Amino acid sequence: ALLLVGCSASGSATTSTRSHPKVVAAFYPLQFAAEQVGGSHIDITTLTQAGVEPHDLELSAQQVASIASADVVLYIKGFQPAVDDAIAQEAAGKAVDVGAEITHLTTGGAVDPHIWLDPANMTAIGNALANRLASIDPDHAATYRTNARALAAQMVVLARQYQSGLARCASRTIVVSHAAFAYLAKAFGLQQVAIMGLSPDAEPSPARMAQVAQLMRADHVHTIYSETLVSPKVAQTLAQTTGAKAVVLDPLEGLKPGSTDNYVSVMQANLTALQANQGCRS
Amino acid sequence: MGLLDYDFMRRALLAAALIGLFAPLIGVFLVQRRLALLGDGMGHVALTGVGLALLLRTAPIPTAMITAAAGAFLIEFIRARSRTAGDVALALLFYGGIAGGVLFASLAPGQGTGTLNAYLFGSLSTVAASDLIALVILCAIIVITLVVFGREMFAVSLDAQIAATQGVAVRSISTMMAMLAAIVVVVGMRTVGLLLVSAIMIVPVAAAQQITRSFRATAALGSALGLTASVLGLVGSYYVQVPPGPAIVIVALGGFAVIAVVAVPVRRYRTTR
Amino acid sequence: MGLLDYDFMRRALLAAALIGLFAPLIGVFLVQRRLALLGDGMGHVALTGVGLALLLRTAPIPTAMITAAAGAFLIEFIRARSRTAGDVALALLFYGGIAGGVLFASLAPGQGTGTLNAYLFGSLSTVAASDLIALVILCAIIVITLVVFGREMFAVSLDAQIAATQGVAVRSISTMMAMLAAIVVVVGMRTVGLLLVSAIMIVPVAAAQQITRSFRATAALGSALGLTASVLGLVGSYYVQVPPGPAIVIVALGGFAVIAVVAVPVRRYRTTR
Amino acid sequence: MTAERREPDGAIVSTQHLCVAFDGATVLQDVSITLAPAQVTALLGPNGSGKSTLINALVGLQPVQHGTVELFGIPLGRFSQWQRLALVPQHLPGASSIPVSVWETVMSARSSPRRRWRPIQRSERQLCTDALDRVGLLHRRRDRLDTLSGGQQRRVMLARALAADAQLLILDEPTAGMDAQNLQVFVEVIAHQRELGRTVLIVTHDLDDIEHLIDQAIVLEASTDQSVVFAGPPPLPPSMHHVAHHHHETPPQGAASPVVAVDP
């Protein structure tokens, strides 16, 4: 162990070249924000590939190397343990915990990481990134700030669409399979009822399912939302029991492989699904 | 009761009863062959299969089935070819399965283990009618295999060498046992979940063997305990709000503990083992 | 080479070498006692510990350590008290560990298994200097324990009854072995990851025992193979861009296969086992 | 008894120039033996001379380097009538993970592939009952095998072989650890098998007990050009007495030597 002492900062000494800042994004929504803010002035690497459940990511040595040599690393602390570890080791000063800027919601006592589902939070993420990029690449500071404002504008538009689209709905209760939509629900006055908790891979309890079924009957809910990256079986079973239908609502933890969608288009598709199934009049 | 008002509960009850009743009948052979952790191992191998399917763009479930069967075959192959005990062969497969799964997932760009899980994991509260049919077919396969090959399977478990001199095709029967277990695990994990199917094969048998004096009695008592634990655990989970799979496993483990306590006055000997 | 330019790679190399060299020395006892899957089992038990810690709001890592140690104790207790073989006791703990972990997680609302994982899974590419110190201490503990208690551990593995008549405290020594394994697993999983630490204890030993003729030679060859696989796998993973843990395990499994092929002409006997 | 009682003319077991080696060390060298129908053969030889190895080679558990084995006139490679032979190995079964009863152990003799599609016959149960009764352990049939004493377990394994109702019985040291009374029973069992026209191969270190039943003795010796140093009807030549008779090298207080005793 002796020979390691004293050289712990040498690995990151190679970043002084005046080329594009290297930005590493932990998973898709952060990649989107980086693309919007940095545009063509930065190089973006995403740690979580499309289609991967981001929670249990493992990093290869090259990916750790990319973190070590990055100028900015965008991540949400406490969401992906492997990324947290790598940042603690290799990029302590260069990391931006985008969750730090945001008032967290807690679901049943635990911090809910799914912040990106509220467009306003994306604006905050964009601003935080622009500030950081401006400080390490002052030449393009203005561009970054402009881009961040443009992202903010997009998000405002998106939020308006949601607000007006969900203004008059027959039901404000959304029944979802895992509790990913708390931020979205809070932002737009919906009521999230989740069959499972924050993690999508737990087994649902029959008692909870019966509870939800009862609640759906009482509130005349006719739709259950399932997700893209996780098995829709829970939603289907409950749908069958209650005569409701199962519809996909994407928690945007990642894109499907080969998808040409982006954050905005997925969010709009989600809105359309919500409007259609919550009985909303526009 | 209210419990049977929901058709998902009725299906769950039937599925739990079936798996509780029949899985220990396979489990008793697994324990005897020192493959008590085969269930979990097969789960990992099946996961590798799904990873492979995503890489090769084939259908995941059949591929998982095939890899699991290949895994069963491989265990017996390793046992027979290299001088390796059953549990060590299983460990090799197990760790190989995880490592392979992660590697494939990282090689197939954009396929994470989360995606893999979606193809494999069922749960008792979400058993569909079609799943029940698969389960009934599975149980029929178990019963038929046991009726036809049970005696040979027993002979092989007892002493493979002697069985060979009786003309029993030891390799084939061994592989058949492992395959049967693999099928149970893969079908079971799809329908009632991996934890439940792999634990319910073993835990009731482990509980039973503490007080029984014959193989047959162990199988019978194990099966009865499996059924009891399944029904109790499921009903309990309806009232206590916990997932049914773990609840059933905990009840079965409680059964083990109860029998262990009851058995101590029965057998007071054996200080070390 | 470029490989050693990154100090995380230097740390990874050192960690891999240490664990590859010393873990098989414990693994050889585990295999002999039919606890080849103890690594994975301990991982699950440690997970239960973290679940419990979340529920009780205590510190997760010490709680995990304590549950793992309790698990080790429990395995030996089950073995000694109920007439249950080592692998079956392990299976009980294993399935109990998963079921318990899931139950605790579902009782502590809002704590998914994802949260649990965060506390437990290390990875070779992110070993910190403090982790290395933990690892060095671990290796020192292994060496000292082996030097002092190695002969008694061997006697117990060979035949617990005879060892008892030599005055060896069979229960204590057994429990000590399981505890040692538990410590290796918990320290190892935090630093180099669960898959790597539990596989590297077993796979090199399984490879070695195919051609060796003594316990000591098996331990020595297993240790050498562990070291080789660790270094080769890590270096390979740097160039091929796969996670290092699985890469090392795959290399070790490759070693098993190579020795199996080489050993066949050496031992052509034994048709069934 | 249910099995047909045929008396084949040819040899029941025969080997030609059999060689077996482990890791290069030759254990059996040029072994050519013949077991005739309805004969009892004793296989003798010091520890490590290859008796168990020879038996394993005869039943196909041990690959051979050179030479041929024929069972019932059929080369071992093509032999499939395994229900015609029964084996008692030298080692007792080890600890089992699942409890196995004495009865189940004996019944497992009836699980050949030929009987796969047939339910267990009443006559098969009778065979097992008779066999257990014969070795005096019928009252223990419901007990766990591994709670029996060493000598009792050995008798269960013998009963298991008897329950196979086979024409060829191969017994590897069946009398080791048997008490005198059970040895007597054993002698009666073998005599009965011979009467039924069965062929029996017995490995033993103490011929005295069964010498009067023996039609042929085969003596193996380790590390010689030819492993078989004697094959023929007893008595053994004096030079071989040491491999077959236990306790006459140090005659206890000048005892009279028994029958075949021509001490070297």
Added chain:
Amino acid sequence: MTAERREPDGAIVSTQHLCVAFDGATVLQDVSITLAPAQVTALLGPNGSGKSTLINALVGLQPVQHGTVELFGIPLGRFSQWQRLALVPQHLPGASSIPVSVWETVMSARSSPRRRWRPIQRSERQLCTDALDRVGLLHRRRDRLDTLSGGQQRRVMLARALAADAQLLILDEPTAGMDAQNLQVFVEVIAHQRELGRTVLIVTHDLDDIEHLIDQAIVLEASTDQSVVFAGPPPLPPSMHHVAHHHHETPPQGAASPVVAVDP
């Protein structure tokens, strides 16, 4: 030899009214025996009479229902000088997952807690070498134990006990499956141990081989009010001849009866 050579006056082993039962079935009833220093005792009795159970009870492997056991004058519960005894169990070791060599098996006799903090002494190695040499298996010391023949493995277990260099040797059927020549060696080994002042307890079914060495015989019988039906110096009373002598109930072709033979 390294261990001190003490000749205690009192009994090496003694039991008082020992009772042992399994699942309610009494196996040993009211057993009171004494092994004096420097004596060789034969423990006799039919299969299942409880010889192995008695031995296990003596060394604390078998809990007892009633009665007391003393080793070297110390009650079993407080006994801790385990390096003073060595045991050879009846069963051979089963298959091991990890290869274990003959040498390692014998060396494991030296792993008592007392020697924990001491490195292995040269004299300890010498003890193991001597013991293996004595049973004629020194040349096999590097081989895997489970590749040895049954009789060879039994001799390794004997060597293991000898390597313990203990004052009390307890041997459960050490001669089962031993060939005549090795039996001869065994007799010499026991004679040598007796000369060294060691106490030896041997379970056997065939007293003839070792009768001239025996100072005391203990005969157990199953299902009696008192398990011990005879205890004293040989010869045995005629009525007990059947538990100790193998092959004279059916005299082979009218052989002369050997020495102690007073057949019933």
